Amino acid sequence: MMTRAFRPAASMLAAAVLSAAAPVGATGPAPLQAAIERFKPFVSAGIARSLAAARTMREQIAGHDLAGAQRAWIAARSGWEQAEIVSDVFFPDLDDAIDAWPDGKQGFHAIEARLFGAHKTDALAETDALIARLQEFEATLQSTTLTPQGLLDGTAKLAYEIGENKADGGESQFSGTSLGDIRANLAGIAEVWRTVFGPVLQARDPKRAAAIADSLAALGKLAGAADLKSLDETALRRRSEDLALAFQDAAPALALDPPNLGN
């Protein structure tokens, strides 16, 4: 059963792919920088949702409402995963603290382990720390210039990561919500495609733009699996690599360097 929290991500993805690419004709990275300003609110919204849900989670934990805290964790996680497209490249230190792995002391997964694994609400200190880090992220985001190159790096990296092995339950294995992580990641990629790279690439290299749109659509379809067990991992991996490759191939037309997938 797909949790309610994940449905918007899947529908957003489909909408983003379908509506991508209102052509922009200028050359060079300048149009990209302007477009990034239109993308940034998407990231801000994800972080704001994550932060609001984390605050709710704190209240539920303080009130020893385990089910409520678990629901809030899932909502906070969804917002965070949507913003992951920028976290690794632009905010690595905050990313380390918020999404640490393996770490039983800090971040989403430390709280997840207590709430979903141990079925305990004794994660108040960890939740306070998470809220502080998310607040810091929110503030830093406002003053950070997201560069086209960094955004392309983050996009290609995330596209590649979607194909990683889920045999152990994936990224959020205690909560069983790894498929939601994938969908939220895809929603982030789709949005950056729709608002930033898609329109520019459509104008400069429609063939490559079509390849990216196709890969995104195919990944969205695969991620629509009912659960992790019915996910076609081989196809997901191939498609994620194809999408990363497509962004790599698009770099020259975007007047950018091939994306760095490091870290």
Added chain:
Amino acid sequence: MARAAAAIAALLMFLSANRAAAEFGGASGILPAGTELGEEALAQPRELFHSEAIQGRKSYLVNLGDMAFSAPSIFGGVARQAGLSCNTCHVNGAGNPRFFLPGLSIRPGTFDTTGALFNPKADNGLLDPVTIPSLRGARQLAPYGHDGRMASLRDFVRSVIVDEFAGAEPAPEILDGLVAYIMDIDLLPNPRLGLDGKLAGRPSEAERRGEALFARPFTHDPGLSCAACHVPSAGFVDHQQHDVGSYGMFKTPTLLDANFNAPYFHDGRYGSYEEVVIHFDRMFYLGLTAEDRADLVAYLRAVGDGEEPSVHDDVDQNVKEAADFLSVLDTAIPARDGTAVTLTVDTVAGELRELTEKFPDHKDASVTGGKSERAAARADLKALVLLLRRVGDAADSGKFDEAASSFAAFRNKFAGAIPVLMAAEPWSLFDPATHAAHFAALRQLYQSAVDPALAMRRPFDSD
């Protein structure tokens, strides 16, 4: 991370009954909670190839089979989904004494090949696991299967793929490759034995006495002796099935390499030679004294010994294996063999992704040094995976010339990546200290995920 975490994660989640996944509709893992695949061990079985020993190189077919042996995609259903391959159970062609799969194993190193998980059609309704055998020396050890039900290794391998693991009918070439690979795996050299299977060198007195007892006719049935079935001059087998009091007819297993193949008997009921000797003493009224038993055990240890049974897993081992697998493309691309190209690309890309996780990323606070070296290693490995994908995509489209040029680019990048990987190795999971720190952090995380109340209701213990 991948299955790196699975063993600890699944075990501890098993203790907490995995309730969260059920409540929230997700799935924490594809295999049952509590699964141990032993993939993170730093010591890996040493793999010796007959063809390398006699001609200095392996054939295309052996490399194809070696690669297919590590390919999850030759299986179907849950096994494929979970990324399992032949090599998961038969690590480097040996066994896997750590393997444990709740519901299909009774003790580590055993597995029920007729359970429902991997192929519901194979389910016989019984929990009857058997030991995972080493395949070393298999070319001399027909018939195949614990019960020796198949004379042909090819038929047996096909049955494992199709019947046990729900795979599609394998391409004849892939099946040929798998057989060639298995036939090429040598037993470990054992300088304690001569070519005739007799003790050589300077055996101890106990070993000599044990050798004599091994050949001595049984008191109550002089037509029998240990050596009558475990024929020393014939690899310690007779290629026959016998009932030795373990509820059925089972083929005589070789005693060579056996020090590394516990547990013993078809179902792994005995964990030591001592228990095995006691079984035969009682079953065949041998009347052994305590000293006799100790002597036989000493002899079995000498026979079952082997040089350098394991090697430390490292960058070098992984690079060599990847290079061997990739050599398939040198032949398959010019031959426009799309099946072999696709299988190789998918398999090696999967292996390179696993190798990437040996270099912890920046989110892993348990590893502090070598951050830039680890990042460089991860970047190069990801770039290699993508280059390989280009090869696969080109071949899938029938553009084999393009596949060839992409593979050439891959080869250049691969050569350049090796020193980068070596430079990062001190901060990788191949390094014992890094390995220990990483898994300590992982254990701590999973321990914090255990619900003590549910852990009290653990249904059974694995021994």
